[in-house]
Amino acid sequence: MSSPASEKIPVTVLTGYLGAGKTTLLNRILSENHGKKYAVIVNEFGEIGIDNDLIIGADEEVFEMNNGCICCTVRGDLVRILGGLMKRRGKFDAIIVETTGLADPAPVAQTFFVDEDVQNNARLDAVVTVADSKWLSDRLKDAPEAKNQIAFADVIILNKTDLVTPAELAEVEARIRGINPYAHLHRTERCQVALADVLDRGAFDLDRILEIEPEFLESGDDHDHDHEHCHDPHCGHDHHHGDHHGHGLKHYHDEHMQSLALSSDKPLDPKKFMPWLQQLVATEGQKILRSKGILAFSDDDDRYVFQGVHMMLEGDHQRPWREDEPRLSRVVFIGRDLPEQAIRDGFDKCIAA
Numbered sequence: 001m002s003s004p005a006s007e008k009i010p011v012t013v014l015t016g017y018l019g020a021g022k023t024t025l026l027n028r029i030l031s032e033n034h035g036k037k038y039a040v041i042v043n044e045f046g047e048i049g050i051d052n053d054l055i056i057g058a059d060e061e062v063f064e065m066n067n068g069c070i071c072c073t074v075r076g077d078l079v080r081i082l083g084g085l086m087k088r089r090g091k092f093d094a095i096i097v098e099t100t101g102l103a104d105p106a107p108v109a110q111t112f113f114v115d116e117d118v119q120n121n122a123r124l125d126a127v128v129t130v131a132d133s134k135w136l137s138d139r140l141k142d143a144p145e146a147k148n149q150i151a152f153a154d155v156i157i158l159n160k161t162d163l164v165t166p167a168e169l170a171e172v173e174a175r176i177r178g179i180n181p182y183a184h185l186h187r188t189e190r191c192q193v194a195l196a197d198v199l200d201r202g203a204f205d206l207d208r209i210l211e212i213e214p215e216f217l218e219s220g221d222d223h224d225h226d227h228e229h230c231h232d233p234h235c236g237h238d239h240h241h242g243d244h245h246g247h248g249l250k251h252y253h254d255e256h257m258q259s260l261a262l263s264s265d266k267p268l269d270p271k272k273f274m275p276w277l278q279q280l281v282a283t284e285g286q287k288i289l290r291s292k293g294i295l296a297f298s299d300d301d302d303r304y305v306f307q308g309v310h311m312m313l314e315g316d317h318q319r320p321w322r323e324d325e326p327r328l329s330r331v332v333f334i335g336r337d338l339p340e341q342a343i344r345d346g347f348d349k350c351i352a353a
């Protein structure tokens, strides 16, 4: 049975390139005193889930779609998780989907229009794209998905304004406006926006999307489109550059984008790890687009979390390790042409003696 639009559960799709600030925005939304309950679905690029652990919502439920890229699992995992949520209507007010930085938002948004069950129970409220003031211009040159994320946005959070000059900010905003003149745009530092600017917007504009992508509402069985949106080596499909996928969508593959995950159940030596990491991103930061980790240091009862975007690093103690929690250090590097063996060797040398 189809529900009237007003009763459909609103879904916000949060997108934006690697490291732009999606999790920062999500945490801001979840930790605000909004009196609402959100179900959160995250999709991560990488072999080991770290994002899930970095979301600080008090009692939100977080569902992970970890095992595949969002375009390939979109009619599988996403529909399955949404289906499960629909059966528990009334337990939450809205759904937020945070996509990987490498996801093309088109197939995600499409799910809400072509899958009948989903369409009957949920409505796409808005596609919210977080854009990195410092790096977006570079990514628009070499990452087609970054451009699609801007093109599909109903709301754009132009974030990290603290890292650029006013002239650079004006320039990146003009580039965004060249791609998408329609979206509401907010300039922010650390994604500081009013919740009302992001949630419950009723902003998704199908007519506009059909102008950008006339085949948007087709099921995907026999059409072709040129978005480059499959990057997950574990996706399970047989990819070739520019090849057709099982369901007929044309997929390009950024064959150089890789995710390197490292872990250790032995504590790390902070006096070795931090200098090594700083040196690594200083020398390889062009190739390493994104790094993050949750670390267990020797003689330290707190988890240490670090985040990197290119050569910029941030890190801090987060919270004490729980009694029942294995003190496992997990690190992920995402980038192109990563010097894998050197990174592995360097990491191993940081294990405390």
Ligand SMILES: Nc1nc2c(ncn2[C@@H]2O[C@H](COP(=O)(O)OP(=O)(O)OP(=O)(O)O)[C@@H](O)[C@H]2O)c(=O)[nH]1
Pocket (backbone or CB within 6 Å): 016, 017, 018, 019, 020, 021, 022, 023, 024, 025, 051, 100, 101, 130, 159, 160, 161, 162, 163, 188, 189, 190, 191, 290, 307, 308, 309, 314
């Ligand atoms: N200087 C500065 N750093 C920021 C700002 N917003 C977020 N960051 C930092 O940028 C890094 C990446 O932020 P995240 O929110 O994790 O980015 P993300 O888009 O979720 O990253 P992925 O999930 O890996 O794609 C973190 O170290 C943040 O603390 C900002 O406005 N200014």
